Amino acid sequence: MKILVAVKRVVDYNVKVRVKTDHSGVDIDNVKMSMNPFDEIAVEEAVRLKEAGIASEIVVFSAGAPQSQETLRTALAIGADRAILVETTAELQPLAVAKLLQAVYQKEQPQLVLLGKQAIDDDSNQTGQMLAALLDLPQATFASKVTIAEGKANVTREVDGGLETITILLPAIITSDLRLNEPRYVTLPNIMKAKKKAIDILKPEDLGVDITPRLKTLRVDEPPKRTAGVMVADVDALLDKLKNEAKVI
Ligand code: AMP
Numbered sequence: 001m002k003i004l005v006a007v008k009r010v011v012d013y014n015v016k017v018r019v020k021t022d023h024s025g026v027d028i029d030n031v032k033m034s035m036n037p038f039d040e041i042a043v044e045e046a047v048r049l050k051e052a053g054i055a056s057e058i059v060v061f062s063a064g065a066p067q068s069q070e071t072l073r074t075a076l077a078i079g080a081d082r083a084i085l086v087e088t089t090a091e092l093q094p095l096a097v098a099k100l101l102q103a104v105y106q107k108e109q110p111q112l113v114l115l116g117k118q119a120i121d122d123d124s125n126q127t128g129q130m131l132a133a134l135l136d137l138p139q140a141t142f143a144s145k146v147t148i149a150e151g152k153a154n155v156t157r158e159v160d161g162g163l164e165t166i167t168i169l170l171p172a173i174i175t176s177d178l179r180l181n182e183p184r185y186v187t188l189p190n191i192m193k194a195k196k197k198a199i200d201i202l203k204p205e206d207l208g209v210d211i212t213p214r215l216k217t218l219r220v221d222e223p224p225k226r227t228a229g230v231m232v233a234d235v236d237a238l239l240d241k242l243k244n245e246a247k248v249i
Contacts, residue, residue: 001150001170002057003046004110006101007039007070009064010121023219024140035071038116040078042176045146046114047079054148057081059108063100065089069199073200076194077186088211094122096204096211097113105135110171112153117142123154128175138168144179161166200217 011017012032020027035043049055060075062068063086072083086100105113118125132139140146140155144163147154148170156165158177204211232238242249 001049001055001112002059002108002110003049003055003112003114004101004105004108005039005042005046005058005060005075006097006113006115006127007043007060007062007071008036008116008119008121008161009033009062009076010036010119013037019220019222023221025220031111032150033067033071036116036119036121038118038120038176039075040183041178041180042114042116043075043078043080044181045176046112047178047184048181049112049146049148050079055112059084059110060102061101062086063088063092063097069201072199073194074186074190076197076199077190078184079190080197082197082215085199085201085209086204087201088204090204090211091213092211093215094124094126095130095214096209097127098134099208099209100125100204100211101131102134103209105131112148112170113137113173115173115175117177128173131171135173136239138172138218139174140166140168140172141175144177146180158170170180171211175183 010033012034015027015031043060046055046058050058058080060072060080060083062072066087068085072085076083084104113131115128128141131140140153140157142158143155143157144158144196151170151176152167153170153172154165154167155174156163232241
């Protein structure tokens, strides 16, 4: 079984981003970038499936700036076999990424596509779902457990009320949630080995995909600052504030 995994290069989750002074977006100049954490979980899951003898090949995909090669190298060091970079410095929205993945899917014909449930920069939570729609394939989003057997995937999903387990036929699209696994640390020997693995570099035009953005960002603002808390004298004062100031009861 071949698995295709999508990995995005995003601002590291420890970085506190700042809004640009012209409010056109967030400033990512000289900011630490890393693999989207949910994508790391997706790569780890693919590697575990390979180690269990269920998968035979793992292909990792990324779309974005040339530096996304570093992200792909990390995925190769975790245990992926080869990589595909669709290189562009243009803005990529989820629909464009889903179309690029659709084109790569058609070339590679994997039995499973793993993505993160969302990218922590745009928080869209759309790409996996759009890909499933474009390919007309079954999807299981927010996966916290995946087992593969007899051409099917049993997926436990994190839903609002708790956990839901569904069975979907392969080929399918699965998006990873936080509790699916804990990604391993990348070891130095594996980083060295990853340097020898192949990264195919393509342009969106090579795949015949139009990546023109369909959405326009009007303005980006910082969230409102939280005001300091106050100590209340007693329960009656608290109830009074909740009723008359916050108006929540
Ligand atoms: P989003 O819909 O933007 O929240 O992203 C959901 C998932 O789609 C991510 O966790 C990645 O697995 C994948 N993805 C989104 N953008 C890219 C990209 N530029 N390159 C590779 N994968 C991506």
